[in-house]
Every structure is written in C-alpha cells, then in structure tokens.
Amino acid sequence: MTPPPAVLDIRNLSCRIAEREVLHDIKLTIEAGETVVLLGRSGCGKTTLLKCVNGLIPASRGEIVFQGRPVAEWDPFRMRRAIGYVIQDFGLFPHWTVAANAGLVPKLDGWAADALEKRVNLVLDAVGLPPHEFGARYPRGLSGGQKQRVGIARALAADPPLLLFDEPFGALDPITRFELQRHFLELRAHFHKAALFVTHDVREALMLASRIVLIKNGTVDLVATPGEFLSGATEESRAFLASLDGGRKNE
C-alpha cells in the first residue's frame, strides 16, 4: 500500500521575479496536522514562497504539488478556496459583518445558507468569538487580536486541508500575540490541518513549529525540529538564536 500523498509537496522550486532568483531549489513536504514554520530575515523569500503555493506567483523551475496535483494544473480560484490564508494586516472586508467575513470562502463555494451559518458559528466559536456576540458586528469595532481571530476563522471556514500564515501575529502587541499563539496550538490540535507559517520571530517559530525551515537568501539553510534548532547547526541559525537571548551569551 502506498502512503497517501502529502498535503503539500514542493519539489525543487525556483522562482524568479524581475530577473532575480528569489527562491532557489526549495524542497519541502507538509503532512496533515503538521506546522512547518518558514523562518528567515525580511526579504529572504519566505513570503514569495507562500505566494507561489497560492498560485499568485508562478514557479520558474520545479513544481508545487497540492493534494497530489501540481499547482499549475489547478483552477487557480478553486485552489485558493481550498487553501486558508491569514495575512499580517488582517484584510477583513470593512463593509461585511464578522459572520459574513468568516463565511466568505464557503459562500464563494456556493454552500447552502443553513450549512454556511452552522459552519460560521462553529469556526467563530473555535477562535473564541461567540457568534451571538460578535457575528453581527463590523471589523471596525474590533481590537487587533479579535480581527485576526476573524481572519483565522475565515481561513478555517471552508475546512481547507492546508493553511498559509504570513506573519499573522506580527501586527499585534506582545500579550495579544502570545494569546493568539497559544490559541493557535489549541486550534491545531482540534482541526489537525497542515500549516505553512511564515515568521521572522524565532521565539514564535520555536513555540509553534513541528519543523522549522530556515530560509537564507532564497535557499533552505536548515530544516530542524525546534529541539534540534536550539543546537545552532548553521551560522544563520546561530544568528537567530543570538537574537533570542539578546546577546547575553557573549557578555
């Protein structure tokens, strides 16, 4: 018996933007229930990788296989609806209620009204926003943390096998960020999704990752579990670890 295909399989992916090779020969697979954190400095290509997965930027070499099927062969709109996406600046529709925002993707997929409502209530509850209290409100009246909870509910709503997170907690204050990070772990245990998570925060990577993929200048520098990452096998990983203890080790 062959094992089921990985949710996401990135095979020797290279990507050029305006003649510059932003990603070079990336190999990566993600299984259900696993959180792969792409860690790297700003501009290292980690966000570009998410955009390649989502079909927003084409691969120049290699391929990305989502659910056993190359990204290039998917209808891009259907594929994006099958992948949850959470961005740093929330991107909620200001003219839609919280419930409508959360239900966006199932609605695009043409779910029946009652199934849609049930699902929206379920995901809003799951992210800690009781639907009877928050469903009819507009994003304008929410705190940053609440907005991102809606963002996560929206990403989960259509029950996608894969979720992409682009520095989702980067715009939040440290306390709210920590709350949402803990909540993220609960949600992962509950929904058992594959997640590809971009961050430049090594603390966040160590807390949330099943595996950390360290990206440096568009290439994979190191793949490690959080435990292995702490041993600092490469120069770049040591640079990140040094930022963690504020350089006290050198004093």
Added chain:
Amino acid sequence: MSPFLAREMLTLSFQHLWLVVIAITVAAAVAIPGGVLLTRRPGLRRSLLGFASVIETVPSLALFGFLLPLPLLGGIGPHTAITALCLYALLPIVRNTVVGITGVDPAVREAAVAMGMTPQQVLWQVELPLALPAVLAGLRIATVTTIGTATIAAAIGAGGLGVFIFEGIASVNTAMILAGAIPAAAMALVADEGLEWIERKFSRV
C-alpha cells in the same frame, strides 16, 4: 408674479432639470466604468485624467461655442448643451471613481484574491462597494456644478432657466434675472443636500 411668468418659470425649471439629469446620467454611464478601467491601466490613467482636466479649464461659454459647428454633437438646441454638460461632468465622476477604488486597503484586496475571489468578484463585492461613497461624492459635485453651468445652455437655444437670465441681462431687468437664478440656486442646494444624504447613508459601514 403674473401667472404667465409662474408657468414659464415652471416650464423652464423642468427643462433645466431635464438637461441636467440627461447629462449626468450619460456622464455617469461613461465615467464610472471608465474610472474602473483606468484603475486597471495606470499608464492610461494619467493621460486621460489630464485630458479631462484640460476640458474642465475651457470656459463653458466657449465650449458651447466650439461645439456649435460640429456635426452630430453640435448645432443649435439641447443636444449640444447636453454634450457640453456631459464633458464637464466626466472629470469629477471619473476622478472620484479612481480615487475610491485605488483607496481600497491593499490588505483587503490581497485577502480577497488569496481567498479565491475572481477579478469580477473582487470588483463587484469588494472594490465597488468600498468605493461607493467616493463615487457618490463625485456624482454630487458633478450634479451641483452642472445645474449652474446649464444656465449657459440658453445661449445656444437649449432652454432652461438661463433663458430668464439672458433675457433679464438683455433688458436690464433684475427681477427677470432673479427668476432664473433663484430656482437654479434652489435646485443646486436641494441636489447637494439630497445626494449628500444618500452618500452618508452609504458611508455608514
């Protein structure tokens, strides 16, 4: 006020309103889709908005004059006036449509695309509703200025309240001038208030 003058005032007011409504409707039908198109073509945007600004600077009486000798669009009568009024109304509507759509939060647009909305869905469900208050403001500005400019339409035989004003000027009759100017001003005020009320209703998100 003689019953004759009152009836005449009513007729001219309706004529005036009709010129404005037709001109604004045609201008909106061109300018709103045009504005949307310009947001997709940044290169085209600068040249066309520049062209519209140039038209806006042509004195209105002169523009009516320029249109007179043109075939189809020109000549004596209301259609020439409507063409000119349309040209003036285009710029505020196009500009506000462009501003409204380009003003949509990039994160909102990014999320809409990443969530799997098609370009059509992004336009109709996200960009246009969010641009609506700006578009309505453009319509309001265009309508108010068109009500004023339409008084000049009488100069080329298109009727409207300008008939009183031109007659009043010719016969040095202040009452006659006011009989044209006051209803025109009232019409502009009512249009301004009414459209602003609609605008506020739609901006309350």
